[in-house]
Amino acid sequence: MVNLISKPLGRSERTVLLSVIGLLIVAVIVFAVSPVVFRDEEPIPAMTVDSGADVVDNLSSRGWDCFDSDGDAHLQRCFANESDEVTASVSILSDDDAVAMIKAEATGSDSDAISDSLTAATETMDKALLPAGDGRIKGLMSGNAFDARELPGDVMVETTPSSVKVLNGKDGGASANTVYLPKALPLPDQLAFGLEKKGFECHVEAGVQCDSQIDSVDVAVSQDVRPVDPNLIEVRLGPVDDTTKGSQSKGSKVREQIGTILADDAVGLTDADGAEFLAQNAKTGCRGDFAGYEMSIVTGADDASGSIRIGFTSVVPVATSAIEW
Known part of the structure; x- marks a missing residue:
């Protein structure tokens, strides 16, 4: 019986074998590295009008009272009126094309109630703005006096112990000074x-x-x-x-x-x-x-x-x- 394994390889066979080994090495490297690469790619928050509407819908489903504050949905606000421990609100400011700002704020003497209200608000933001409800915005709540973090797409998140603000700084995003003009009280x-x-x-x-x-x-x-x-x-x-x-x-x-x-x-x-x-x-x-x-x-x-x-x-x-x- 001929021992095929011990048979010397010809030049063409060695070339093929080295090519196969090289491809296997590249495949292993790509397989090992790609999860890290994809993990490091943060999703871009969807600062769209539809996403702003989703924030309102999600808060309404949690029992918050929501309003079209200026009558044409450029400014919408939701209030946690069912809570006796805290005064909390979420404001969504937008134009016809994009959301300019989403801000949650809470005040009161009960720090736990403030934290719970902001948690509920940021969970609705994450669910509406990020794919698969990524908890990135909620995770930025640090408790520090002031923090600011930039997310992909030129989206800025500013946090304090009593507020979370998501700002759309993207070119072509909603320009707030042309979006909303407060209505003056009667003289x-x-x-x-x-x-x-x-x-x-x-x-x-x-x-x-x-x-x-x-x-x-x-x-x-x-x-x-x-x-x-x-x-x-x-x-x-x-x-x-x-x-x-x-x-x-x-x-x-x-x-x-x-x-x-x-x-x-x-x-x-x-x-x-x-x-x-x-x-x-x-x-x-x-x-x-x-x-x-x-x-x-x-x-x-x-x-x-x-x-x-x-x-x-x-x-x-x-x-x-x-x-x-």
């Missing part, structure tokens, strides 16, 4: 004129003070131009006996009536949805955006005083130098 004379048409007695000097009664409950609407806050209109309802008669409590009826007055075109501080929100969600800390203004329940029906205090302000999302307003 004192305008506010007084509208409320007087609804039966209020008003006095206009440096600011405006308007008073009336609804179902024997004192109602006051005020705006201090100087020196307090010209960007705030405050509505106060005197102590309400919130006993229930029939299907609706007296307090709810009064809130519904003042909401209807404030939604009237002559006053214009809210709209029909805002009036319903005031009647149904008058809990301390609740917020919502209606008719271009933010409505904040400073003290609600749950307050021991029995009084209700509501603030109306222009909706102005906070930005940084990364995006000029």
